[in-house]
Amino acid sequence: MRILHLIHATTFGGVEAAAEHLRSTVGRGARTRVSGTSATAVIDEPIEYRVGALAGAPEGQEAVHAHVTGSSVNSPLSALRLLREVRSTRPEVLVTSLWRVVALGPIARLLSPGTRWIVWVHLAAYTNAADRLVHTWCLPRADAILCDSDASYEAIVRPALARAGTAVPHRIVRPESSPLDASGPGRTAPVADEPLRLVFWGRMARQKRLDRVVELAQILAARRPGGVELLIAGPDDGERHDLEQRAARSGPGLRIELLGPLDRTGVERAAGQAHVFVQLSDVEGYAMSAHEALAAGMLCVLTPVGDLAADTTDGVDAVHHHGDLEDTAGRVLAVTSDPAAFDAMGRAATATAGHGFTEAFVEACRDLTAERAR
Known part of the structure; x- marks a missing residue:
């Protein structure tokens, strides 16, 4: 399964920390729980997880190692760079995090027919009018939605779907970052x-x-x-x-x-x-x-x-x-x-540390590809 995750930038932030955790834990031959079973069975499945960002971070500020980056979060050329990546790699699943790349989702789906598009919602409040406009329009049109918390679902996703009068499959996938060594x-x-x-x-x-x-x-x-x-x-x-x-x-x-x-x-x-x-x-x-x-x-x-x-x-x-x-x-x-x-x-x-993020993320992506296969 090929997954392409688009984000704003590779600099410091929660989205970037989650992407880096996935990059370091999802790889070819990753062992993941079988979807739809009640047991804890696992399978060995080739999984390719790639990250694309509109902008790279300056040296010493990089939170995630992206496979492809543009020059600026506001650059049309950077957006085109990510869309070319979608067209050339034709991932089975495209995940978009944050409004500037969520806005690319409908275009990406046209460039790569058959790619399933997931919008991942990471905030429980809109950051600006453009954020509201993009998510309000795109959420009802996505193939599936991931939310980082119940709060994000209740504040952003539920109202958008209700307003559109549609239903879109959604999952709560609580992120993790790689363990932080705070000894000192x-x-x-x-x-x-x-x-x-x-x-x-x-x-x-x-x-x-x-x-x-x-x-x-x-x-x-x-x-x-x-x-x-x-x-x-x-x-x-x-x-x-x-x-x-x-x-x-x-x-x-x-x-x-x-x-x-x-x-x-x-x-x-x-x-x-x-x-x-x-x-x-x-x-x-x-x-x-x-x-x-x-x-x-x-x-x-x-x-x-x-x-x-x-x-x-x-x-x-x-x-x-x-x-x-x-x-x-x-x-x-x-x-x-x-x-x-x-x-x-x-x-x-x-004791508050979460577990199972990678498995939950992969399972959500696999369910979409299985749905397409049916």
Whole structure:
């Protein structure tokens, strides 16, 4: 089975981390569960999984190794490059993630008759008007839909299909990334005169509410003798300028560092140094970065949105933020000042790690090709 997965770029992000995990785990002769059986039987099946991206990442910022890349996410020539790849390779299954390549799906299907087209939805909110327009039009016309979370299905897919008055087969396929090695000084609770190191990696987008993260860091810094260091790393999605201004105005005891996208080694280095991962988003689907941090055993401060609401338990494997930053800061200080509690929550967080992503993805693709064969 030949699968071609089209994405926006090879830089840092949840979609890219999932694609890299699939690239490294799906290969020729991959052992996968037989579709339609209740047993755990497996078959040896030649599977070719390829990634195409509208844009490549600069050196040191690559999150996924793509087989074909263009020059820019907004370049018509890059779109044509991916469409040529579809026509020349004629994959049995085409998977499109994020709106710019989802828009290529109908054209790709014309260029490669017989290719089954899957739209993979990764967000529980539209990012802009074009995103809404493309998904609203394309979802009812796809051969199948994958969702990274129940939240993505309820917020994006169900309304689009209801509006169109049609039914399209769909699956919830929760992604994984390759395991993150976050070992380092951050896995030990900080002493009182040591800076509390916070980290966030992901897109600097409005929905992530990084302004709220900065406010939390300011409250923590005012309460800790050792102060606070906050590292925010990721591609700018419209928020970096505001964050730079906030960093310039940060008071004593707080140091804020803003970095661009990191490769996997850079993420691991940042995670290993930090005591706490913070993500206070308004809305999420699966929330890849948060799940990476949890699986790596980090103390995580999260808003219980999207899959995080079901996958984490407040006070057991994460600290949930319920709207009061002063209260959340007090709870973070209580855990980080108690080495036993700090260690226990980190150990509990590792139990949230997901499994079976590759198998679920391959099964969904195989079911489509089997349907075509019938």
